[in-house]
Amino acid sequence: MRDVLTIGGKELTNRLFLGTGKFPAKSIIPKVIKNSETQVVTVAIRRVDLNGEQENILNYIDKDCILMPNTSGARTAEEAVRIAHIARAAGCGNWIKIEVINDNKYLLPDNYETIKATEILAKEDFVVLPYVSPDLMVAKALVNAGAAAVMPLGAPIGSNRGLKTKELIRILIDEIDLPIIVDAGIGKPSQAAEAMEMGADAVLVNTAIATADDPIKMAAAFNFAVKAGRLAYLAGPGAEKIHGEASSPLTGFLR
Amino acid sequence: MTFYEKILELEHFDLKKSWNSITDKIVQKAIHKYTLNTLDFLALLSPAAEKYIEEMAQIAHKLTLQNFGKVIFLYTPMYLSNYCVNSCAYCGFNAKNKILRRTLTLEEVEVESKIIAETGLRHILILTGESRAHANLDYLLACVNILKKYFTSISIEVYPMDKKEYQQLIKAGVDGITIYQETYNRSRYDQVHLAGPKKDYRYRLEAPERAGEAGMRSINIGALLGLADWRFDAYYTGLHAKYLQDKYPGAEISISLPRLRPHVGSFQPVNMASDKDLVQTMLALRLFLPRVGITISTRERAEFRDNLVRLGVTKMSAGSCTEVGGHSQNHSSAGQFKISDERSVTQVKEAILNKGYQPVLKDWQYI
Numbered sequence: 001m002r003d004v005l006t007i008g009g010k011e012l013t014n015r016l017f018l019g020t021g022k023f024p025a026k027s028i029i030p031k032v033i034k035n036s037e038t039q040v041v042t043v044a045i046r047r048v049d050l051n052g053e054q055e056n057i058l059n060y061i062d063k064d065c066i067l068m069p070n071t072s073g074a075r076t077a078e079e080a081v082r083i084a085h086i087a088r089a090a091g092c093g094n095w096i097k098i099e100v101i102n103d104n105k106y107l108l109p110d111n112y113e114t115i116k117a118t119e120i121l122a123k124e125d126f127v128v129l130p131y132v133s134p135d136l137m138v139a140k141a142l143v144n145a146g147a148a149a150v151m152p153l154g155a156p157i158g159s160n161r162g163l164k165t166k167e168l169i170r171i172l173i174d175e176i177d178l179p180i181i182v183d184a185g186i187g188k189p190s191q192a193a194e195a196m197e198m199g200a201d202a203v204l205v206n207t208a209i210a211t212a213d214d215p216i217k218m219a220a221a222f223n224f225a226v227k228a229g230r231l232a233y234l235a236g237p238g239a240e241k242i243h244g245e246a247s248s249p250l251t252g253f254l255r
Numbered sequence: 256m257t258f259y260e261k262i263l264e265l266e267h268f269d270l271k272k273s274w275n276s277i278t279d280k281i282v283q284k285a286i287h288k289y290t291l292n293t294l295d296f297l298a299l300l301s302p303a304a305e306k307y308i309e310e311m312a313q314i315a316h317k318l319t320l321q322n323f324g325k326v327i328f329l330y331t332p333m334y335l336s337n338y339c340v341n342s343c344a345y346c347g348f349n350a351k352n353k354i355l356r357r358t359l360t361l362e363e364v365e366v367e368s369k370i371i372a373e374t375g376l377r378h379i380l381i382l383t384g385e386s387r388a389h390a391n392l393d394y395l396l397a398c399v400n401i402l403k404k405y406f407t408s409i410s411i412e413v414y415p416m417d418k419k420e421y422q423q424l425i426k427a428g429v430d431g432i433t434i435y436q437e438t439y440n441r442s443r444y445d446q447v448h449l450a451g452p453k454k455d456y457r458y459r460l461e462a463p464e465r466a467g468e469a470g471m472r473s474i475n476i477g478a479l480l481g482l483a484d485w486r487f488d489a490y491y492t493g494l495h496a497k498y499l500q501d502k503y504p505g506a507e508i509s510i511s512l513p514r515l516r517p518h519v520g521s522f523q524p525v526n527m528a529s530d531k532d533l534v535q536t537m538l539a540l541r542l543f544l545p546r547v548g549i550t551i552s553t554r555e556r557a558e559f560r561d562n563l564v565r566l567g568v569t570k571m572s573a574g575s576c577t578e579v580g581g582h583s584q585n586h587s588s589a590g591q592f593k594i595s596d597e598r599s600v601t602q603v604k605e606a607i608l609n610k611g612y613q614p615v616l617k618d619w620q621y622i
Contacts, residue, residue, distance in 0.1 A: 022324020024611045049407075049617040052375050073472075073619065075505045082622045102505040105546055158321040211320040 003234065005201050007179055008095060008127030008148045010066055014039045015196065016226040017068070017181065018219075019206025020057060021047065022158075028215060029060040036219035041065045042097050042204065044072035045087045058092070068129065070097040077116035084121050096121055097151065098130040107157045111138045115145055122146025131183050134168035139176045150176055151183040151204065154195065158207045160187025163194055173199040189218075189225030196229025197237065257464060258498045259457050262439065262491070270297075270487055277301035286310055291543045296493050299539035300486050308535055315541035315567045322545050326613045328570040329603065330378035332412070333367055334579045335359050335398060337591065339384030341451030343437070345482060345515055347577075347591045348384040350451065357579050358389045364401050367582045372405040374574055374600035377617035379406040380433060382591075385414035385453060392420050399427045408619035410473065414452070415462035421469035428621055431473035432466045434459070435511065439491035443483040463495075467503035472619075474499055475550060477511035480536070485528035489536040496540075496547050509548030509570065510540060514555070530559060534566060541567035553596040557606070560596055564610045573603035 005012040018038040023029055033041065041061050048069075049055045061067065069087035074080035077100060084096045098121070100113040114130045115138065122128045127148045132138055134152035142150055152169050155161035162185060163169065173180050179201035186192050192203045205222055212218035274297070282304045285295035298304060299311065336358035339348040347354065359367065371379065379402055383390040395413065402409050410431030411424065421432070438444050441456055448454045463474045476495055478488035492510055500508045514528055528536070537549060551560055551568050553575040560571065576582055577590035598606070604614040 022320075022326060023613055024325035025608055025613050046618055046620045047615065048620075049375075049377060052377075052616065055375050055616050073622075075472075079622055083620070086620060086622065104504055104507050105500055107546070158324075160321060207321060207324065210324055 003230065005179060007129070012039050012066075012202075014223070014226075015202040015230055016192070016222055017042065017183075017202055017204035018209070019204060020044075020061075020210075021072075022207055022210035023215060024210070026055075026057055026060045029057070030062065031216045032209065032219040033062050033065060035216050036209070036223045038219075038223075039065055040068050040095075040202075042068040042070050042206075043092075045069050045083050045090070045092070046073045048090060048092075050090055066095060067093050068095045068097050069093075070131075071099050071117075072101075074098075074100050074117075075102045076100065076110075077113040077120065080113070080117040081120050084117075084124075084126060088126075094125060095127045095129065098128060109133055109153070111135060114138075115141045118142055118147050119145040122148075129181065134165045134172055136168075136171050136175060139172050139178075143176060143178055147178060149179040149181050149201070151181045153184040154182050154191070155185025157184045159185055160208055161185055162187055162191040166194075166198070169195070169200065170198055189221045192222055193225040193229035193232070196226055197232045199233050202226075257461055258495055259460050261494070261498065262441075262460070265491075265494070266441075270490065273297060274301045274486065277303045279303055279306075282307055286314065286542065293494060293497070293543075296539060296543035297490060299542060300489055300535065304539070305531070305535060308531070308538065311538040311542060312534075312566055315538045316565050318541055318545045319567045319569065323548075323569050324613075325611060326615045327564060327568065327607050328378070328548075328615045328618050329376060329573045329600070330380055330408075330410070330570065331371055331374075331376050331572055331574050331582075331600070332380045332382055332577070333364075333371065334382050334577060334581060334591070335364065335395075336383040336386065336390040337579050338386035338389035339451075340388075341385050341453040342449040343451075343453060344447040344449060345437075345479065358383075358394075359398075359580055361397055361401060363580055363583070364398050367580060368402055368405040370583045371574075375616050376573070376600060377406050378408040378410070378619070380410045380412055380431075380572075382412045383414070385451065387414070392416070392423065396423065396427045399424065399429055403428045403621065407617055407621055410475070415459045416465070418465040418469045421466045421471060425470055425472075430471070430619060430621070431475065432463065432471050433475040433477075433511065434462045434466075435477040435479060435513065436460055436492075436495070437479045438483040438488055439478060439495070440483040440487060447482060463499055464502070467499060467506055471506060473507040473509065473548075474503070475509045475511055475548070477513055477550075479513050479515055480528040480533065481515035481526060484526050485532055485536065489539065493540050493543055496544055500544065500547065507548060508544075509550055510544075511550040511552065512537060513552060534563070537563070537567050553594040554592065556595040557598055561606050561610060564607060564612055571603065571607075573598070574600040 017040040069092040071080040071083040100110045129149045131151045155164040181202040182195040183204040285298040412433040548569045550570040552572045607614040
């Protein structure tokens with residue numbers, strides 16, 4: 001059976017999403033995309049310069065990829081909606097990753113404003129992928145608001161600290177009937193694999209690939225890790241045992 | 256509590272004595288903390304921390320990569336007017352200096368914009384001296400209307416204004432403000448600002464707060480290193496940035512590290528910060544405030560700027576000229592100070608790429 005992730009009517013066979021903001025040169029992005037085999041690439045609309053041939057990041061993204069513009073820089077739902085409209089007018093398609101951040105110290109998302117923006121944009125037929133702090137009630141509200149997926153953070157953006165919010169994400173995976181894409185905080189391929197093993201539908205990585213000494217090689221490493229993690233999830237790992245099996249069982253007398 | 260009130264409190268604190276009491280052990284502990292407090296920051300600026308500069312650099316490099324990636328944002332200044340009613344001992348635009356003065360006409364602003372936009376730059380910083388008679392709010396608003404056609408981010412470095420004026424500028428399309436306190440040392444401030452409205456220390460100090468209240472998206476502050484004890488000003492700049500970051504979390508706070516440059520009037524700095532001092536300041540700021548932007552202008556020479564790329568800088572000016580109309584006309588007015596890095600935008604971009612970083616010419620979009 002083909003293992004396919006469907007979002008907004010698009011069928012994806014690769015579950016690694018790529019961020020583009022931190023690369024040492026735009027010119028390496030095509031190779032990174034190739035090696036990561038990613039099918040979904042996010043771009044901050046604030047960075048897109050349609051008037052600059054060399055400077056226009058969109059020229060470096062494979063046309064077969066799904067473009068997922070993001071609303072980086074939005075401080076309120078209203079600003080996120082305006083940026084989404086700019087994205088659509090710029091011909092960036094109808095996917096939108098909502099980022100509403102009004103905290104420049106930790107770059108933590110404003111869940112409340114994110115829900116509001118999701119509701120507005122879903123009604124306008126955008127495929128909305130909101131970036132949030134993992135919270136079950138928020139995720140439920142996003143389902144009702146018409147989100148196409150939920151993107152909880154594993155740790156603050158750029159922190160490379162891994163799945164610090166693991167238990168909260170696990171609850172979203174169990175309870176929410178939408179794709180759960182772990183976004184932000186994943187610093188190593190092993191952490192991406194960990195997210196996938198636990199049942200995340202996809203992961204989004206930027207910093208860990210872009211700031212590696214060899215981003216192209218690291219893109220390949222993440223691709224393998226995401227695939228391995230997914231395969232392990234599908235294979236159904238054996239039950240984890242916290243304690244070893246005792247050689248002198250306490251309930252042995254019941255036999 | 257405004258930052259001014261905070262300064263009045265801090266003035267009771269003997270910084271020199273504190274710096275001399277910092278030991279190696281205190282510095283080492285501060286360097287490796289995950290979240291640094293103001294005392295840790297103080298330790299990193301101390302003489303004892305000088306020998307730990309490489310260790311600090313390694314961490315600063317890592318933190319900058321995590322928070323900003325391998326990118327350097329570029330912008331260029333456009334001087335609109337060099338008329339000024341202030342007499343600042345260190346500035347080429349000093350009202351007492353007999354220099355060629357002018358204000359760009361709106362047509363000239365358009366010509367300058369076209370020429371700058373052709374370099375690919377999308378972020379512009381517009382500057383004036385302090386003379387409302389020659390460059391008032393209406394003039395600035397008219398300029399912004401023209402600039403909007405060519406640039407996606409417009410910052411102002413002009414005289415301090417009221418909250419309402421900042422609101423009008425934001426509405427017109429301005430998203431950033433740069434305003435340097437020059438020195439946080441109140442008595443030194445009074446000494447070097449000989450005459451004019453700029454003598455009002457508090458009105459200038461609280462300008463970033465008024466901009467923050469008005470909803471300005473980015474706020475850039477700084478001290479002119481060399482005017483007073485650089486350690487003192489570096490420390491206060493960091494505290495000021497932290498204060499603004501805490502109070503206006505929605506704003507992107509950044510710090511410039513300008514050093515005094517030669518200019519007409521030949522003011523001698525009292526305490527020139529060396530290259531090493533500047534680097535120590537930058538590293539201490541990065542460790543203390545990992546998310547704050549750090550700007551280095553063309554006041555610094557090309558080779559030094561290129562070496563700073565990996566140490567925590569996030570933003571640089573390129574293709575700069577401090578003369579009014581300097582991007583499109585030759586020497587039609589006097590410059591504010593002499594620039595050291597005279598490379599073109601293309602050359603600066605290449606140098607950044609050669610260091611393994613991406614020059615970013617557009618990082619905001621008027622919404």
